[in-house]
Amino acid sequence: MKRFEGYGVLITGAARGIGAATARRLADEGARVLLTDIDGPAAEAAAADIPGAEALVCDVGDLAQVDAAVAHAVERFGGLDVLVNNAFASAPDTDIAEDDIDTLWRRDLDITLMGAVRCARAALPHLAATGGRGAIVNIGSVNAEADFGNHAYSAAKAGLASLTRTLAGDAAARGVRVNQINPGTIRTGNWDGREDLLDALADQLYPLGRIGEPDDIAAAVAFLASRDASWITGTVLRVDGGLLAVNKGFAAINRDG
Template identity: 75%
Template sequence: MQRFEGYAVLITGAGQGIGEATARRLASEGARVLVTDLDGERAARTSATIPHSAPFACDVADRAAVEATVAYAVEHFGALDVLVNNACACTADTPLFEDQPDDTWQRDLDITLTGAFRCARAALPHLAKAGGRGAIVNIGSINAEADFGNHAYSAAKAGLASLTRTLAADAAPRGVRVNQINPGTIRTPAWSGRARQLDALAGLYPMGRVGTPEDVAAAVAFLASADAAWVTGTTLRVDGGLMAVNTGFARTRSFNDA
């Protein structure tokens, strides 16, 4: 089904992982995709394998770079219909909270939250011209909802959920929808070399596995498409049921019942 025939899409952090899978999914449904990444060479390698796509280096922490990226998308495709804010930064916590330095805290917020703001600000005027099919999909995290570590990253993702709601209200009269996806653990290159940890985490998920980038890409495709024409300001969990069930407690309850 070609739900995105004629659509022009910009995806940040699309050189690998969730962003790459999303680019592939939307392109497979007819979209023309601007594959952006901080690493321009990685964006180019990924774009070379995706039909109807083009690469562009973009640092979402740089306002001028973001505005140049959006301008290129509009020039290259003739329009912009969908923005997917996927770029993020996640710095490991210090052993003691009080040792967290300002620079790493600021970096996570600047890329993960303010970067999405910069992209939305630059894209919104163009999305508003998309004839009612304009959409922004923000990639959040279940870290926004509960403690899974990473103070700065979690705070940034929680802020992104708030921005999703407030921007949805602001953009709705202009025909632009804004939604967020909160994934659980996803098997991406960020987990490279930690297969045992991923296997251990799988047991915590009611569905018995961690997620794949394609799981998230499918959700993005729904929220970005006309199938979600009356959905805005919402956050969709793509987490294998993790936030719905305390798996450890459920196992203890089953043991006690036995």
């Protein structure tokens, strides 16, 4: 039997990249998946390539749309077993002294952090009704742990890690696990036209010698969402090719010097 046979799954920001790869992976393992995204046509296109998947427009900044998306998943799937909070906003990196806090910071925090809060709030009663298999997996970033720029986005992802820990404690009594994945650089459409930069990053920063792929993160989500991780909650899992564990530049200087 496949690990997610009979499961209902909702993924935010699922039209492309990590979200779409996660939808494919969980569907391949038996889940029925609702791909939600603010870009409706792109979500529809992604869902069309995944047997049994559905798509729905959802802006995680809008509580009514979040509630409607969760209700839709519950109605279509007969319940909701897994929530994957993948939607985010990331403003262009700027000098913090020149940031327009009321636009750049507010949007990054509202979508990346508060969007996950809205989704968890709506989903928790249904996840708790699954007999112990309910799970939330938040998609964070190595930006939550070290300086890679993008002040507002990084702060939002760090807040998401804190939310993961506190929500794990609250949800445990209801039989729901909450975990987070912090990816390193992942080859998505955001990097189109900058492949040379990706190659340079892989060579200079990543001990495993390559940039991550969306499927790398999807595999980690599948593990944390499954009963294989039934005794794991409140954990932030780095899936970063060794980026934060090894200072590759320093190691090279130390070795050659």
